[in-house]
Amino acid sequence: MRPLYLLFCLGLLVNCKSSPHHQPVVAKKDTLKLPVAKRLQGQKMVHVFVALCDNKYQGIVPVPKAIGNGQDAGHNLYWGCNYGIKTYFKKSKRWKLVATYPRPASHIIERCVFRHAENNTWLVADAYDGEYIRLCTEDFLKSCAGIKTDSLTVAGQQIFMAGSANLVSYIGHDGLMDFALTGSFKTCDTLKREAIVLACISKNYFGPHIKATHASPLLWSTGLMAPEAYTLHDAVEAWIKNEPAETVRQRAAQAYSQYQNCSVKAARRLLVTGW
Numbered sequence: 001m002r003p004l005y006l007l008f009c010l011g012l013l014v015n016c017k018s019s020p021h022h023q024p025v026v027a028k029k030d031t032l033k034l035p036v037a038k039r040l041q042g043q044k045m046v047h048v049f050v051a052l053c054d055n056k057y058q059g060i061v062p063v064p065k066a067i068g069n070g071q072d073a074g075h076n077l078y079w080g081c082n083y084g085i086k087t088y089f090k091k092s093k094r095w096k097l098v099a100t101y102p103r104p105a106s107h108i109i110e111r112c113v114f115r116h117a118e119n120n121t122w123l124v125a126d127a128y129d130g131e132y133i134r135l136c137t138e139d140f141l142k143s144c145a146g147i148k149t150d151s152l153t154v155a156g157q158q159i160f161m162a163g164s165a166n167l168v169s170y171i172g173h174d175g176l177m178d179f180a181l182t183g184s185f186k187t188c189d190t191l192k193r194e195a196i197v198l199a200c201i202s203k204n205y206f207g208p209h210i211k212a213t214h215a216s217p218l219l220w221s222t223g224l225m226a227p228e229a230y231t232l233h234d235a236v237e238a239w240i241k242n243e244p245a246e247t248v249r250q251r252a253a254q255a256y257s258q259y260q261n262c263s264v265k266a267a268r269r270l271l272v273t274g275w
Helices: 002-011 085-091 130-145 202-213 229-240 245-260 264-270
Strands: 044-051 095-105 108-116 121-128 149-154 157-162 167-171 194-198 216-221
Touching (some): 044 130, 121 157, 130 157, 167 229, 194 229, 202 216, 245 264
Parallel strands (some): 194 216
Antiparallel strands (some): 095 108, 149 157
16 A cells, blocks of 8 residues: 555655645625535635645655655645645646735645636635644534534635535545544534545545545545646636536546556456435
8 A cells, every 4th residue: 555655655756846825805794693514605616635644744755855744734745746736736727826825824735816717616625734634624514414514705805615515625645544433523504515536446435534524525535546637627627617527537537547547447456325
């Protein structure tokens, strides 16, 4: 398991580079009292929780120091490298980086807000300090359950995050291989949310927790994987168009096959939808 994952990480070292910070847009807290479902009308919202790769604080085979520092988002495997969330979405013609917030919280190194080029879909991505992978996992699950909700104002528009989003995603090492969660993640409202979990063997490890949240698992994995941005990117493109879950899975598998040089059949065995 771990040697294969190490080879993957080493192979990506050549694609790594730093990403410059942008001036933050001043955000303000949501003061609306309307039900979350009402707020979402006319918009689609995606919130991505990224646990930065961390040699020191995560139970992984160490990757090269340059990409395995969980306190350095700009060079991190899952954020600043070419196939990291920030860099990949920033380069995509389908998305525009609207705002960047350094340190929106003590445990979040950077937050990026993207808007889709063709419609009113927004994507918020948070780069969690790798030391706080447990908190990142908990915040993701709380969002799936509607326990954690949040919003901010960007370019004069209210952007809804966490449990206020339609689609919630986790990206990074599967920390549930290393620690157990004792908190409750039972759903606390009737809003229908979907979840994408790109981490090794995520269906097995995240399954019981996702089931309690009542979120629908749109995409997750059955084995070892590289949780990189292209898989999420193409899955979200299909989701935006309201394509069936199987089509979302197919688009994700095609992207994974292309970048990982494996067959589409193998990628479809790895990436699955539903229970």
